[in-house]
């Protein structure tokens with residue numbers, strides 16, 4: 001028996017974990033066999049990892065679709081494509097993504113519309129799509145009836161969305177190793193480089209938190225109001241494709257400025273220095289590659305900042321260049337993945353297309369276990385709640401792994417400052433220039449040993465409104481603030497302000 005047959009036997013015997021292992025072994029030998037991907041998708045559904053089933057089913061389809069489009073296919077190929085899209089839709093529906101489930105079937109109709117194929121009932125598939133659309137409509141109505149009160153939504157989420165929310169996958173041993181002394185020491189060194197040694201990182205505990213201990217920043221001496229605690233340059237900067245901006249730091253450059261010296265690479269940088277840094281960090285892995293297809297996916301996604309996917313791409317490029325798993329990148333290892341495992345759904349099915357395309361571009365074999373789909377999803381979830389600043393006005397994004405260490409308080413003793421908010425304070429018009437670094441400064445006197453907090457709802461979302469409110473309004477724990485913390489950052493604030501106002 002080959003691995004697929006062994007997997008099939010285990011599946012029939014309802015030994016789904018064994019089936020998953022057999023299909024995975026098979027994928028390592030023959031990754032181009034769509035049957036293995038499609039069957040592993042079904043196994044992931046049984047194992048209750050529908051979000052992973054989505055990726056496998058989509059991958060099976062990406063192997064089959066070109067054949068169908070070119071007309072050079074056998075009936076078995078078309079039958080398997082139908083089965084795989086149907087599984088993808090089923091998995092999406094299990095994640096409450098009913099609209100996405102309908103789009104998956106629509107995608108199938110557009111490619112194979114009613115071509116007769118044994119074992120496929122097109123009418124049944126159309127009914128299935130209608131059912132998903134109906135479910136989507138009912139869900140939307142349900143959410144509308146709850147009003148804009150997302151606070152209630154979080155309370156009710158168990159009733160509405162049956163899909164479990166996980167901090168980490170059970171096999172993700174790295175998430176247990178996240179707060180080890182070794183990883184703390186490495187991050188402390190990075191912190192020392194950019195801070196005036198007024199602060200250090202430490203393990204702190206929170207009442208009622210799911211994690212027993214979490215990283216935090218502590219004052220090592222008495223700090224006066226206004227003192228700059230650190231000035232961090234982003235680890236990764238991204239901007240929307242096609243802009244004349246430095247690939248490393250986002251600085252606007254003219255077309256005549258420094259471009260990559262390697263033949264057949266057209267990437268531009270603002271200086272030798274930025275080229276060197278980018279070459280050492282990630283550029284070697286993507287130098288000279290044609291990114292058009294990847295950018296086309298990003299450009300399709302305008303309203304939900306598709307550029308956040310480019311941060312994931314650069315993280316994968318760093319990992320490829322270092323020949324390690326993205327979760328082992330020391331600079332970001334400490335980031336805590338707060339968000340629900342379906343958070344990437346905001347990008348729709350294109351988040352999956354993006355994954356498949358980035359693996360091709362970086363020349364990573366799709367079966368390489370260091371870059372599996374759950375790792376892609378985990379990296380995505382690590383970014384959203386941490387210090388990735390997206391500025392929709394300049395269409396840029398930046399990842400600040402050290403500022404991510406600060407915990408939240410609605411009445412914080414420190415704040416993020418940057419050139420943008422400073423110039424707004426001075427009454428200057430909003431500068432549409434990218435931000436090159438972000439400082440954290442003491443908002444009031446801080447005593448030695450005190451934990452240093454920032455307010456996530458003021459600094460992290462660089463929309464015009466939040467930048468303005470950052471300067472005019474000091475702080476406040478409104479219901480809206482608490483909702484934002486729950487829905488975006490995934491925790492219920494227990495700070496003194498929230499405690500007093502929740503009564």
Ligand SMILES: [Zn+2]
Pocket residue numbers: 246247248249250251269270271274
């Ligand atoms: Zn630059």
Ligand SMILES: [Zn+2]
Pocket residue numbers: 260261262265266267283286287288
């Ligand atoms: Zn290059």
Ligand SMILES: [Zn+2]
Pocket residue numbers: 409410411477493494495496497498499
């Ligand atoms: Zn609070």
